[in-house]
Amino acid sequence: MMFAFVPGDSLAHRLDPRGKLLVQAAFAAAAYAHTTPRGLAVLSALAVACVRAAGGSVREVAWGYRWAAPFLLTAPLIAGATLGAPWFELDRAFRAGLASYRVLLILLVAGAYVRSTPVRDSRAAVQRTVPGKTGQFLGIGVGLVFRFLPLLQRDLVAAREGMRARGGGALPVRDRMRIVATAGLRRAFARADRLALALNARCLAWNPTLPRLRFRRRDLTAVALAAALLVAAVVPFLRA
Template sequence: MTVAYVPGESPAHRLDARVKLLVQVGFAAAAYAHTTPRGLAVLTILAVGCVWAAGGTVHEMAWGFRWAAPVLLVAPIVAGATLGTPWFRLERALSTGLASYRVAIVLLVAGAYVRSTPVRESRAAIQRLVPGRAGRSLGIGISLVFRFLPLLRRELASARNALHSRCGDARSLPERMRIVAVAGLNRAFDRADRLALALNARCLAWNPTLPPAKFGRLDALATLLAAGLVLSALLPWV
């Protein structure tokens, strides 16, 4: 399971996509400005609140971003290890551990955004925030990435399962990796060709009609939250 959009009526689903992007930016700024355990504890409560507001659970988000867990867990050990005495520096490990935890809570907030925002609204938000041709290019790129990556992951998993069903476990690890990678690349190129053909057949709109923008009381509250997060990053409070 990966983090993906889930239709719903949660508070986050009712927010304007632009406001949710601002909250993400403010949260990331605050997380990188306040790196003490006390500051990260406050931000953890806020991150869990964002997940709850999107109608999800922390377990769901953590499982969706499980690919990042090995790096985040190993980083403090690598940072603390030394080649000579004392062999392990606890202060370095703690500092890197806090940085890894900071990345984890930022991913929680990002997952809440993905879960509560349709691809079409993400594209519209980017195009409204970034004017001109650059905004349209970014909007198209983001919409294609959101739609293409889950399919690519699914096809890689399908290739791996097919290899295992044919007694591929008997092969060496490098050989299994090569077979799955080649199969994944072939399917990705085939899907890209079909995507290009489909876009041409449907006369891809360079500047389509965007969904209507919405801004209500809930959006105003979320905007105040984003502004508060940015101010907290500029004015140390921990």
């Protein structure tokens, strides 16, 4: 499961979360600016380096995003299909394939961030970057999302395994999807009710004591990388 922090002592674990968020944003901008095979090849090497810097493997992170595989794989087929002759345009399918691969690279970098950053540090980074109640609201949202997604994913896996244990594997795909989705939604609403009760019981704090964040010399690496990616993203537009 990839939507969770994994304790470790890798380079990414020791970096300030604000620098890592900046790298994510700059990487996404560069990925949308450079959509050629050569540009995506360079970004691929960088995405792999980010995953390795977080102490993970590309296979592990990619497996955490396996739910996105059907959409990324079918997008080129849908984009290339036409209602008349020639029935399939390779050029359109190729461009859609590059776009799907670009999304995969962005997901890999995001997975490296999640793997190497505690939830409280992510919340602190958001609240200390965005001032006022807006930052506090966003910080709470970030914290809840990172804590809630692993539970929802675990519930879906449990529902699927329970269905298979009861012989549901022989049912049509549509019925299996309906059973798993219904069970997942039911558990999600139940968890949401328990979460609301727990927040009220614990007197939800809008401005809790968050971990102290401080840029160190090693964080200059992340800032320099983000700056280089931003420059690479802007240059194509200046030449146009």
